[in-house]
Amino acid sequence: MADPIRAADVVVVGGGSSGCVVAARLSEDPGRSVLLLESGPGYRSALDCPVLDYRTLPVGPGSAFAQTYGVELAPSVPSAMVRGHVLGGSGAVNGAYFVRGTEADFRHWPASWSYGNVLPTFRALERDADFDDPRHGTTGPMPVRRQPAEQLSEISAAFRAAALGAGHPEEPDKNGAGTGGIGPVPLNVDGGRRVSTALAYLLPASERPNLTIEANSDVVRILFSGHETVGVEVESGGTRRTVRAGRVVLAAGPVETPVLLMLSGIGPAEHLRDNDIDVVLDVPGVGTGFSDHPEVALPYRVRDTLRRSDTSPVVETVLNVDDLEIRPYTAPFDLLVPGSGQPDPVLGIGLMVTESRGDIRLTSGHRRDRPRIEYRYAQSAADRRALREGQAIALDLLRSRELGPLVRPLSVEVSDRSVLAHLGTSLHLCGSCRMGGRADAGAVVDERCNVRGMEGLTIADTSVFPVVPSRGPHATAVMVAERVSTFLGE
């Protein structure tokens, strides 16, 4: 085996949804050497990829492709949260729901990220099989398709009929104007496989002589000389080595990116000192003020049996109403996430625009110790009201003329108590190192995603989102990675 590489022009930390895009795009220039370091397992081709089945989420107990974190969703509501830990990252183990952030979402981003400015990138990254119009692309790396109505699982078809019966509008294209309603989920599925950015971007580039991909390689520290980034320290196969780099692009995801920054001396100074870490740069925004989507489950029993289509993904049709997204999962979580211990099917009630903001903090200065993650869900009266409204809408749908004969709700309570009892998270954590202008004291990166106050350090993952979009973040993560790659190539 060749000696592991010890220097590269660019080191990309994390081969997840964003990192695979950045490594592939930056290595298009044959004069630039790129090293991608992924701490999870890898594979050399789609044939070897162990996570192709888009009908399940391979993140249950003992999964080799996920990392689990203990979290606090709300005071006295402990829970667990997972992240993908495999080439392709969370996008390799997710629900394959591939919906863009809406026009309204980008009003919360710096002006250079307005919807008008990001739309060309959304178009260029996709290969939409269903729509060919000025909003859509048909030649990009990421395949997008929707489940045809005749192939829907029985629960999805009945849910759709119930939503239409209740007067909700139809929304045939969730990547369109973002007006809301009931409609099919755009899916990054092709040929019966979940197509992560590892498959769509990275593997096709993997033969380039200037691109090196190392899996099972955990970056433990970023190295600096003063305020200049000079490389990383990486652990693989039980040994540590230093890799020198002109630029480091952090794409370790919204949990590990801020953790790695803090362990390397960039973060809230007092917190770093409390953990015996030498401060390189005091950046209060690192790990501070992240957002995600609280999700309340409404469990139900099926009166007889309901057919799940052979081609049904985890969720294939959703209802967006105001700030809520109601999801009829196509099977009980015990089937979707083997070993999850949740035998009853549920409607998921996601609050897609939320006032809750959480923090990620170290519990020690050691890489092996997991961080403390506090979400502070359902703390504002407005969020609690919205979640209760979601419960009421979902309950009405379960009791409707279309769904009522098929299912029986297991919880009929609409209350704050019931919200907390059934509280979960959509696993859409974003904004733990957010971008913003100079006037924003909580911003970590500038509009080009370079860490303020440091040379040669860029973040390209969902950490930099100013706030979680009102749709799942995966499509937006790919867009951000594409744009950051363009900035770095200029």
Ligand SMILES: Cc1cc2nc3c(=O)[nH]c(=O)nc-3n(C[C@H](O)[C@H](O)[C@H](O)COP(=O)(O)OP(=O)(O)OC[C@H]3O[C@@H](n4cnc5c(N)ncnc54)[C@H](O)[C@@H]3O)c2cc1C
């Ligand atoms: C189970 C699950 C289901 C989801 N379903 C959906 C969905 O259907 N639709 C949707 O829009 N969103 C979904 N999401 C969210 C979405 O997948 C993520 O927001 C997105 O993939 C995040 O991309 P990222 O690049 O920020 O991070 P990730 O894709 O998580 O990538 C981070 C990568 O960095 C690696 N890494 C971490 N630390 C280090 C280190 N120190 N050294 C080297 N490598 C490191 C990790 O192993 C990982 O591969 C889901 C998430 C999960 C976990």
